Amino acid sequence: MAISDTLTTLGLAGRVAGHVARERVGPALRLDTPDAVPSSAEALTEQWLTWALCADVPAAEVVGFEVLPGSDGTSSRRPLRVHYNEAGAAAGLPEHLFTKATAKLFSRLLIGVTDIAEGETAFYSRVRPGLELRSPRAFHACFDPRSHRSIVLLEDLTQQGWTFPDPMHNPVTREDADDLVDQLAIYHGALWDSPRFASDLSVLRESLPWQENLNRKVGFERRTDRGVKRAQEVVPEGLFARRTEIYPAFMRSLGLHRLTPPTLLHQDLHAGNWLRDAEGRMGLYDWQCVARGHWALDFSYALAGTLEPEDRRAWQEDLLRRYLGGLAAAGASSVPTFDEAWLAYRQHTLHALAFGAFTLGGSALEPELQPKDYTRAAVGRIATAVDDLGTLDALA
Secondary structure, three states: OOOHHHHHHHHHHHHHHHHHHHHHHHHOOOOOOOOOOOOOHOOOOOOHHHHHOOOOOOOOEEEEEEEEEEEEEOEEEEEEEEEEHHHHHHOOOOEEEEEOOOOOHHHHHHHHHHOOOHHHHHHHHHHHHOOOOOOOOEEEEEOOOOOEEEEEEEEOOOOOOOOOOOOHHOOOOHHHHHHHHHHHHHHHHOOOHHHHOOOOOOOOOOOHHHHHHHHHHHOOHHHHHHHHOHHHHOHHHHHHHHHHHHHHHHHHHHHHHOOOOOEEOOOOOOOHHEEEEEOEEEEEEOOOOOOEHHHHHHHHHHHHOOOHHHHHHHHHHHHHHHHHHHHHHHOOOOOOOOOHHHHHHHHHOHHHHHHOOOOOOOOOOOOOOOOOHHHHHHHHHHHHHHHHOOOHHHHH
């Protein structure tokens, strides 16, 4: 990282830390306009929730709410129970919500300062409404570029019988794998080479600049290298011997994104970000890392990150053919041939490995992004795919 980049990042981090400190010990944050961004679920007010949830029902008002116990990781997650006046209740406004906010300093620095939160709010407010996906919808999403506060009010799908299984105990069957690639084809096909990337979705960065920004601000390379070393026991011996090639090859793979029509990317399709609807069908959530770029990043991540190696080896060619057919059905133009797609699949597995290693490579002073046992198992699956598919050689 250049000295100027370091100073800029340190200055930005200092300003954000100041905002967080004032939010905790200073006067209550004023939420007196609809454009104000709350710092957390606990900071919400009835007036602000009325603006966020009742705009389409003019006589409706929020008259009370409860913030329920949740969890903290890359964001602070809290269920919310909302009470309305008679007009709001009669209109069927949502009573059970799920909130995600950059409430803690760590999350504000990781997903606020890196602009990840801004991309997620753009996805939920501008993209998600037009997609038929098994994925949560948002009732409101907002981001403040000065303090890097963000909050998303999502539907609480648990009230409809959906589940968010423990990824260590959620085996993916062949039918599930078909669901995975079908979901990718839907949102990839819908945004394939979309002119919206130059208009209302211009805030979504290309995958290479998105990653370069992350690299500058969070020490991504150093932390990824550390994560690979910590995962040595689950990384194939031949790949571990070439570990110094992994990060440079990963960055080269992102350079390939400008050689193909861009589409919407989720970018973080590990097993823990897949849910099941009331019928047990697989769906996708947690769109924090949304960007635009090469379809094969998501496809390779989904297969390597969720399938056991023997299943991936047996199913990957059929799944790729199914995905390409789904792309065409979803309206994508210039769908690649199978041979073109197979090479792209082989070339893009390092994104999943880099993200897994980054998660494993954190310091003892940081909160865990994911449980270590799960992350280690995921890195093992992904590293095996990288080795099986000869990704380093495919990028040479």
